Amino acid sequence: MLDHLIPILATTMAAATPLIFAGLGELVAERSGVINLGVEGMMLIGAVAGFAAALHWGVAGGLFFGALAGVLAVLPFAFLTLSLGTNQPATGLALTIFGIGLSAFVGQFFVSQSLPGLRPLDIPLLAQIPVLGPVLFQQTWVVYLSWLAFVLVAWVLARTRWGLILRAVGESPEAAHAIGYNVTGIRYAATCFGGAMAGMAGAYLSTVYTPLWVQNMTAGRGWIAVALVVFATWRPGRLMLGAYLFGGMTILQLHAQGLGVELPSQLLAAIPYVATIVVLVLISRDRRHLLLNLPASLGKPFISH
Amino acid sequence: MQLIEARPNPSRVMRWAAPPLAILLTLVVAAILFAMLGKPPLQAFHVFFIEPLETANGWSELALKASPLILIAQGLALGFRARIYNIGAEGQLLAGAICASGVAIYTDGMDAAWILPAMVVAGAVGGGLWGAIPAWLRTRYQAQETLTTLMLTYVATYLLSWLVSSPWRDPGGTNFPQSILFSEAAMFAPLFEGLRVNTSVWITVIAVPLFWLFVSRSFAAYQLAVGGEAVAAARYAGFSASRTVWLSLVVSGAAAGIAGAAEAAGPVGQLTLSLSPGYGYAAIIVAWVGRLHPLGIVLAGLLMALIYLGGEAAQVSMQLPAAISWLFQGMLLFFLLGADAFVDYRLKRRRQAAGGKE
């Protein structure tokens, strides 16, 4: 059993990584009061940009340009929702549709190309620990990067002035504005961070995880990331937990037939999406808790005066 | 960074001008894009918007594509007025197509007049049920319908994929994942000899005035609008929030389901994986560009159908990828939302910093 489990757990870490990047980015944006349903589109744009860059500059270059592309992709969304006060869900949806189109359009030039895989980086000593070693410490450096991103986001949110300001803006932009903060500027920053992280998540998929460019390759992961932020009740720690749960779900689904589950593969493939719905239902059972953590201004445009 | 301030009264001019403005801006960007790709923009526009309409077949195809887009968008617009964001019409369309196809497959070989109406009803029920699930999740568990409707679209896609590759696969066919071809009794008859446009467009033609009456005069639509603009006001007035959710999602699901049935029993003629070229998503844009107004949606639906046809033409004659129509759709929605902002807001006047007494 353990022989089965270790590779499953190890690949779970890899499968969860894009959800962590995209989820942390969306979490920060939502904490500032901006709900961006364009994660799927930004991930796709990041994926194609990252793939193109990785052909020349390797995975690191791919991730960097993926993040950069994510920021560029989110700018029209930010301008519309923050400077013009448009409806956030609709604008996010436009970003997703735009991203699907743009990535498919640009991606046609990369369809048959492939990248060399990224070798895992064993962490000395820790990698030798039985079970935990192969699961946690024989991963690619990008997985470690996702942990670093988690630590940084959690620390900034909980312990620093920036985090305090971000949370305050998300709760009451009116009050933050009245005591002199540039609400729109802060939201721009948080939204762009969300774009960068989504772009990086996409780039990870196309340069490390697959590593290929395939049209629509994110397959709903952007939407799952948005759902994860709700599941996490806007807290980074729970986001990590959720990301690994979902990562595990996608992997288990691949191994299910090996484990003797007699369901057609097409129905097994639907499991992560059903699970997302189940998770959204479960989280709503504690409505009070959800409301306590919900950024009060989430999705509401802020127009001063 | 704030460029705008609220208008005391919404601008009537902008309400009319925003969609044409958005279309114009999309065309400008498209022209630049074509020029960058080395295609002369005017020629490209000719391929996109004129060529498809030069033949009777072109008009037939336009009606064939516009009909489901308009029908789905009418349903979605109801919910959007109430800020119920059903973005899973694609899944509801597939669910409707699956149910309708079930009727066709199990009545294969029979020749009865009730088969086709039964398929339409099955499509409405399937789509309606697929919309009822998120309605139940939202009213019972407060699960956001944006996420649940979309997740259910993926589920519907996989369900379809399973059906056409196992239980409903055409036993006489190749190994392709598709069902049998429907018999004549399970198909909409063509309107004109030799053209694909069929009698299913009558469903849309009848639905539009009904939606128009409903939206402009009915108390239920008024409640939807109040709920969309001010939730607290709807609660204050005693309008039921859950009825709003149910109405929005079930009606839009049923409309999408009927569109799915009409696709399966019309141009496609069987259940396949590539049943819908993304009508469920495109209809979201149609609803918005149409101002959520039943007649505006008709115009927007025709425009979107033309973009589809143009995309196909551009693929053939200009070697542009089909994805380009998604790109234009996204841009159109961006520009529309931007132009829409000026219905309720206006540009901030420059601050008269140097004092106004000169």
Next chain:
Amino acid sequence: MTLIKPGVGWYTPASFVSRFEPPAMSAPPRVPPPRLALCHITKRYPGVVANDDVSLSVQPGEIHAVLGENGAGKSTLMKIIYGAVQADAGQIMWNGREVRVGSPSAARQLGIGMVFQHFQLFETLTVVENIAMALEGRFDLAALAVRVKDVSEKYGLPLDPQRLVHSLSVGERQRVEIVRCLLQNPQLLILDEPTSVLTPQAVRRLFDTLRQLASEGVSILYISHKLHEIQALCHRATVMQGGRVTGETDPRNETPATLARMMIGRELPVCHAPAYAGEARAVLQIDRIRRISADPFGVSLHDISLTVNAGEVVGIAGISGNGQAELLSALSGETQGRPESVSIAGVPVGHLHAGQRRDMGLAFVPEERLGRGAVPGMSLAENFILTAHRQPALRRHGLLSFGRAREFAARCIERFDVRCNGPQSAARSLSGGNLQKFIVGREIMQAPKLMIVAQPTWGVDVGAAAFLRQTLLDLARSGVAVLVVSEELEELFEICDRIAVLAGGRLSPPVPKDQTDAEQIGLLMSGPQEQPA
């Protein structure tokens, strides 16, 4: 980024300087310059001049009142001083130097602190986090918490730095705002209508704190429309009306009548309350409403019972946030409970939703006019339908008649003196007072048996307020039971026959108005949370 630009005539065109004479220069030499001098401040908004050539000066250690009714331009003026809004013309002199206050943080750097009327606090953050938001310098919450404790104790404003703001009472929240200002060692403290949320006893404690600050040299700008408070506290008063200064005086030498004349150009209007001649049968019966709030920031209600009879006005006093929102939504039907918990004219309705209770004769005017009592973007005609759709003339077979709605709305506009551009104007284009008249009018036109009104004159100018109060009194005397929930004690004593107090989710027994006074009611309002420390 430097936002403060001393010395240079930033706003001032040359032609303007020549006739400008700062008050500091007219004073005898060697007298220190005023802490703050505003010279010919003008601010225009589309359609209104909010401040028209306003000048005033505040000395160090002076408590200076800015007096005026709602809409007189006080708040705009304060926002200009605090840098939240920029003047179109005029100068701000700070300790004798001309400054440009480009933002609130620039104002804070100068030493200007502001206590907002609507607290600018963050519910889910702790007291110390809220205070840190307004402070610059090293980010060390532990050290700041110690300072918060010190300052709050020194000025008699006890606070626990680690409490979450949503768990604080309104009075405590105001302390957070004041302490937040004090930690910046302000030279000028602006308080905007600070007593609207305080009990009479808490007002006295606040005044003690303010006098202590003034004695230490802090200047205080005190914005209010309450005449007796200004007489009790302030050294000077600048009176504003319609955006202009209409007088400057020592309020201690004035009477409320003379101040009122400066403020609105006439005596304060008074309501007539004739005796009710009809039969005083019970219309509203509230029987032991008990409710645990579903909102984590809400207040739970404890066994609330009350009866309101036809022909009388019953007032519920108390500071918002003590269960007012919860009680009102339980009465209006926006939340439901036991059938017997609420009865209208003897019929149990506690389980019915808002629309069904309206069918039983309930009318309700909520505190939030825009977004609850009216849909902001819809026209007045469409807003009329909101509660009037049950009239058969407006709705038949599920279809609405918008033409009829326009007629009804036009009638409402005329009868209740709503100033607007007709039934097609959007609700959000109306001033607070006019929108309130429209909503009250709409509800009265439904011929109710029971009328519930929350904060009837909140943010409304004096004329409209008097009109609204008289309207409610007349309605009661026509045989309707009227329940008024208000924070304004003066208003309740003016129109109510009986007054009860809601504090901490508990309702005191109602007392006839002539058997009680503001002092007693104030004590009940304090509740357990706000007893003197």
